[in-house]
Amino acid sequence: MVKAGSSIDPLLRRPFAVHRLCGETGAASASGAPSCIEILYRTVGKATLLLSRMKQGEDIDLLGPLGSGFSLPRQIEAAVLVAGGIGVAPLLPLAHLLNRRGRAVSRTVIIGAAARDGILCRGDFRKTGARVMVSTEDGSCGIRGLATDLLEDVLDSLAPKPAARLALYACGPLSMLQRIATIAREQAIPCQVALESTMACGVGACLGCSVPVRSGSGGPVSYQRVCREGPVFDSAVIDWDRLNRIAPER
Secondary structure (H helix, E strand, C coil): CEECCCCCCCCCCECCCCCEEHHHHCCECCCCCECCEECCCCCCCHHHHHHHCCCCCCCCEECCCCCECCCCCCCCCEEEEEEEHHHHCCHHHHHHHHHCCHHHCEEEEEEEECCHHHCCCHHHHHHCCCEEEEEECCCCCCEECCHHHHHHHHHHHCCCCCHHHEEEEEECCHHHHHHHHHHHHHHCCCEEEECCCCCCCCCCCCCCCEEEEECCCCCCEEEEECCCCCEEEEHHHECHHHHHHHHHHC
8 A cells, every 4th residue: 555645635545566576686685585566557646646756765655565465276287367457567476476386387478458558567477487468459469359368269278288277367457357257167267366446544444445255156245355355366256246336336
């Protein structure tokens, strides 16, 4: 949770994913721990405009790390990471982590955006040893279409592998995540999604980032907080239809 600026306007902190640990590129401290973190953002409002105007050496107020991250099952043989636009942010450190598994896990990264200028971090993902595929809705970069179109092609190419040995990870727009969750359910592939949400506190107190989940197929609906129980969820537990109804209210 990042406080942008030193005044009370904007009042609330803004939530960001950890995009990179500086130790991953060799800039670790003497103790071996990462010496800094990087966040990735797009300037879209007052808070991010203030961040964009900061100069090297200025202090910034952070609260974190918070919430839960991705998990890596030991038995997986192939991982597919799907990012929509700025959703690449939390997937890059995951790609680095998968790289440490070596050739035991094949890795494919799919990046989708509306146009070429929305395709981010392609070279960074390639440096992790992953195969990178790109789609844009206007066809200005990669294939013309959606990231989920590429996902179905990739999964078809991996079809001989048992579904339990595959893993999907995704972050991006809600509509993309819902489609990925549907594909994962139909093919019985484990899938983890990182949800994006406006947050007031980031520590679970305000309940403003709660999302509907079900304990099983047709089970009762309860609510979990993106900032505490998330932002990473098993895609199978999210009540996507209900989430789509309440998301515009945020």
